[in-house]
Amino acid sequence: MLTNPLKQKWEKGQPTINGWCSIGNPFTAEIMAAQGYDSVSIDIQHGALDYSAALPMLQAMRASGAVLMARVPWLDPSAIMKALDAGAMGIICPMINNAEQAAEFVSYMRYPPDGQRSFGPTRANFAMKGYGVQVNEAVLAFAMIETAQGMNNLEEIASTPGLDGIYVGPADLALGVTEGRLAPGFDREEEEMVAAIRRIADVCKAKGIYAALHCGTPDYAAKAIGWGYNMTTVSADARLLAAAASVSVARFRELTGTSAKSREKGSY
Amino acid sequence: MLTNPLKQKWEKGQPTINGWCSIGNPFTAEIMAAQGYDSVSIDIQHGALDYSAALPMLQAMRASGAVLMARVPWLDPSAIMKALDAGAMGIICPMINNAEQAAEFVSYMRYPPDGQRSFGPTRANFAMKGYGVQVNEAVLAFAMIETAQGMNNLEEIASTPGLDGIYVGPADLALGVTEGRLAPGFDREEEEMVAAIRRIADVCKAKGIYAALHCGTPDYAAKAIGWGYNMTTVSADARLLAAAASVSVARFRELTGTSAKSREKGSY
Amino acid sequence: MLTNPLKQKWEKGQPTINGWCSIGNPFTAEIMAAQGYDSVSIDIQHGALDYSAALPMLQAMRASGAVLMARVPWLDPSAIMKALDAGAMGIICPMINNAEQAAEFVSYMRYPPDGQRSFGPTRANFAMKGYGVQVNEAVLAFAMIETAQGMNNLEEIASTPGLDGIYVGPADLALGVTEGRLAPGFDREEEEMVAAIRRIADVCKAKGIYAALHCGTPDYAAKAIGWGYNMTTVSADARLLAAAASVSVARFRELTGTSAKSREKGSY
Amino acid sequence: MLTNPLKQKWEKGQPTINGWCSIGNPFTAEIMAAQGYDSVSIDIQHGALDYSAALPMLQAMRASGAVLMARVPWLDPSAIMKALDAGAMGIICPMINNAEQAAEFVSYMRYPPDGQRSFGPTRANFAMKGYGVQVNEAVLAFAMIETAQGMNNLEEIASTPGLDGIYVGPADLALGVTEGRLAPGFDREEEEMVAAIRRIADVCKAKGIYAALHCGTPDYAAKAIGWGYNMTTVSADARLLAAAASVSVARFRELTGTSAKSREKGSY
Amino acid sequence: MLTNPLKQKWEKGQPTINGWCSIGNPFTAEIMAAQGYDSVSIDIQHGALDYSAALPMLQAMRASGAVLMARVPWLDPSAIMKALDAGAMGIICPMINNAEQAAEFVSYMRYPPDGQRSFGPTRANFAMKGYGVQVNEAVLAFAMIETAQGMNNLEEIASTPGLDGIYVGPADLALGVTEGRLAPGFDREEEEMVAAIRRIADVCKAKGIYAALHCGTPDYAAKAIGWGYNMTTVSADARLLAAAASVSVARFRELTGTSAKSREKGSY
């Protein structure tokens, strides 16, 4: 029977680290999936990719054994069901502001009688032995709380039957909760943001669901684990690549006494 | 008139750092090109990509101002000319073993009377103002020396009219020169390899052409600059991403007391 | 003037067979379209494909003369209109539960004053002579009934002005109508399912619209034709390929006395 | 700080010409962007393309300096935000029929507190220096008026806070306003259509927003500029190509005395 | 039986016009194929495309009835046979300098005993009824003469058994024949170039093979027909699009009194 290794780990109290794919390419996905993440998620919302890229990425990561998930662009049955049919074992849905939206989201995740997912796991069928209605038990439904309204309705949202967890994106949360007063970004240290982030973990625990946080660094992630988060995403492929390349160039510039400033324009 | 900023820098004695694209994706290319490299090269030989990926990568990097080059899979007129037509301002050609091959390579790089490049810069025309036969002056032809035979014929190869430089790939060079005695890899410290690598720089200088080295770290690159290399490639997008992600996961594992070993297989 | 050969056949009482594309590839589409189907439909809902794959598939099948249709992922104006603009001559829309949704669906199918389709058949223009507002007459709008609610509202839905037919997906219908009691699947033999499937054909006939059924085998399809269905889909490219390959392997195993069990894992 | 050159030109009273991409290809996009248009828009609604094609098109056009925009398929947060994240500096949204829809559209365009755009400009970050919440000031939100209802609510729609302009598509406008009495098409000369088109320009001016018109020829565009339109789109890549090729073939036929009629079918 | 409509027309003395695809996109191909060309050729040499783009282009153009051909990048069996397998009914091979190369080229075009083409027309099988070894009779082999050496060996090349024609690219011919003295370009008026171009037509006629010329305008093409050319290519999709768009922008600038110069840079 299909089970979800993430759930098994969390039930044992084991925190997990989630990789994040913003680049629409099966090779970068395969590289990410080879680095030891417990799960890897494809960001169909803000990543530079859509379904047509996500499908071969899911295929390329299948052999890795990491749990594969997707963030969809919006509360949209088409996006959610297509990601599931393509083999995602979890969906992160942005901008859930109230219990009604949470219930709608959850309904798209599972086959009747649990929900209204349409049957036709065309690709999942070939990728996973025994894929059928019983996958209802294995898929993970994560709602994102990222607005003032969402925070106000946190308890209600977290009480939605069938919702497996809350996923927190600190950039939108900061913008949304403070109505733009704080700049977007990860690894928040402002008291009000820490309080909000910790409150979500507490409510999740109280409601018996999982909490996940998008982080910029493993150090902040470890702190979040201490706050009760079950899963942390740490950075993303695009940012990891940019940072690593940037450090490499800077070190070369320093060692050779050249500088970015010395770059001169050619005539093309 | 079209000029090549790399040549201008080298003429002034300024060393340069070259980015390396092994991932066949325009977004990773755009990320790489934004990091301050003097030039960025697409590896059509060993990269997980071919022409169909290289074309949008060249387009996506055009705005960056970095000089764009390509390593072709083999001494093959079709691959060389298609990369040039797509807008590459330099070609790195692998496995040049003698002066005859070097001359053949160079002939594919330039329009008559300098060579036998066929005219039809269909895309380059739209990307670069004034692209025409005068691009002969601006394109860079780098031959790779990576076999015992190539090393034996180094002086001859380096004397080829129209050849702009030698590009050294230490992995193949080690395998080739030692007939497999040494394992492939970058940043060689063995005396015989250092000697070979330095000899290439010396011969290039003597023959009035440029020397380029593929390195694993900026520190080794800086050392190579000291040996007279004009251009160094430092790592590649795939390796940079893998290393950065791996470090991130390891740090999380360490801080949270989880380990890769603790990953358990689900039933899918 | 544009006409739809399917309608002409059905008007003459001739049943038709519809091919089904779940694989996102123009060559598989071209193969399917060469097999003599009266129509071929691209499954943008559960197929492993989206618009970016469907477009070249429609182009590759154009020469075949088969009527081309698409199943869209959901009742979504964007998906419906883009499929029509790309040249689909019929749309199958899933999960229509009531007359209001049916009317909304139908409104997206046709240009004013018949509906609210937006004008801009960019590709269809080049593929079909005389494509314009008069295509309103030729396109086919099929609503899918696949829930208990849909069955309850069957007569109302079937009475929607401009709706051309009902398309039945037995997998979802079984799940939906029995609230998950029966497993999904084609070619239902349970009395209640046969009754439901036959009732749909009867209602369609009574309302003067067409009935279509998704089947697993030509034998069941022929039975459905006997019940009054006008069009039957028989299997799908992915299933046909898997079954044919599987039979071939099994026969080899049997004849050579090897077995799947004898497969041994290498170290990669 | 990010600014939008279109706004600057319009503020100075300078009319602009917008290029239109219906072909889903980065090379055609690069060609279009090289022709001197002030802005180029990708038609994700009626163009033969979707997000997966639009992304490399935006990358390929980045170097041109033209302002890049997109028409989305429908009032859909996912489509709007993904186009913005991919780097579009303006969005044209079809089928806005009332002030409520206009307000919803505008809310998707900007980060809080101005709207509800979700933060994560993954690609835009690498393509534009300083991309952040302040882009709220630079992006352009154009609503399309193309139905009788939209015309009735014109003043209200044009008064929507945050709406930057009205974009007029004469094909749909003719169909919509006359309920199908007039055929779709550009460059309308019927009195009622001219009146409608001029009224939109007048209302935009009165409300302090911009007016844009989709035209078939530069001559009609110039006339529209005279009516107060700030931006005119003139034709589209697909039509320009078809017309140019068709003229070329016709001239050949005429000069050589051959004709399309003389084409004879081979046996394949 | 498979026949080639081009041959039938030429046998009747009817000149033909060939469309030229440099853009790697099935929609541009479909547009081109709809304009009435007798044949359309995909430029895999200088076009911004490779096999992966050419395949869906051939599929998209199949319904048009135009004869489809391809120019390959070089005298390379892989490129030639893959284009044929994909359905090309003619191959234009660049840079044929002597009879030996011409014979090698021709050998790749046909199945034994006529040549050494490998059997496996995987896609052609599905696209053309009765595709088999008898296609040997229908495919057209055009060698390009574009060097001084090629001109010197013209008679010999033109005498190659199985060669169907000579295709002339005036840009390379000018560069090659004059060793770079004359600039590349179409529609040559220099006496020596006209003489060379006419001599090719004369030799083709004498040897009983066809002559084809790449032209920039229909007027020059008509002149070439007068010189005995059987087929003329007139411009190419990329150039036609660029020219048409450029004219449109210029006309707008002129009518509105704006100018390209007035374009001002934004801050992104």
Added chain:
Amino acid sequence: MLTNPLKQKWEKGQPTINGWCSIGNPFTAEIMAAQGYDSVSIDIQHGALDYSAALPMLQAMRASGAVLMARVPWLDPSAIMKALDAGAMGIICPMINNAEQAAEFVSYMRYPPDGQRSFGPTRANFAMKGYGVQVNEAVLAFAMIETAQGMNNLEEIASTPGLDGIYVGPADLALGVTEGRLAPGFDREEEEMVAAIRRIADVCKAKGIYAALHCGTPDYAAKAIGWGYNMTTVSADARLLAAAASVSVARFRELTGTSAKSREKGSY
């Protein structure tokens, strides 16, 4: 250490069945790889695909455990090495006519000192643990004999050090050996063809290498196993799909009394 399961099976005397991919799509590849084949090969020669399609296919099939191989288009170092770098564990090289070509082929397959393969297994590195020079032992080099000349040189070719086997394509073999007298096709029953096919198996056995045959049916494959063949390919994805769909349509036509003939053309 990397080993090749095919070799292990053959050493134990176990015959194997090889799947064949002619469709350039990762989903069809994933379907094929799920059917229990011991190995699956991608046909880059005659398949409707090239490297850009083969790469995601290799990724999608990785999880299946089947050994993955590729047939390259021609004896070409670029094609061979790129397929290996992409993860192919065996290469089938067409049109090997003599021992010199066989030796050249083999040299491209392995790193020095065994051959001249260039080092850079960029993707293979991430897909297979411990990929390095030791893969020399694991990769399989199959030469195709398909001409009269190849048959004449069979013993010599089969004696090439480092060659692992002969792969027989009966279509080309029939054409080549009989100089076009016999039509191409699989599952030959002509005495001379059976003799040739059996002779190859005998020579392979004598020389201590493996023999592989491309078959149309499992029954013929079983016969070939009886002749000493180690591996048989049975049909191909495109043919399996076409045949299965065709049978399905024919059965429907028969059961419903409709016929292909009754198809009537619409006006589009």
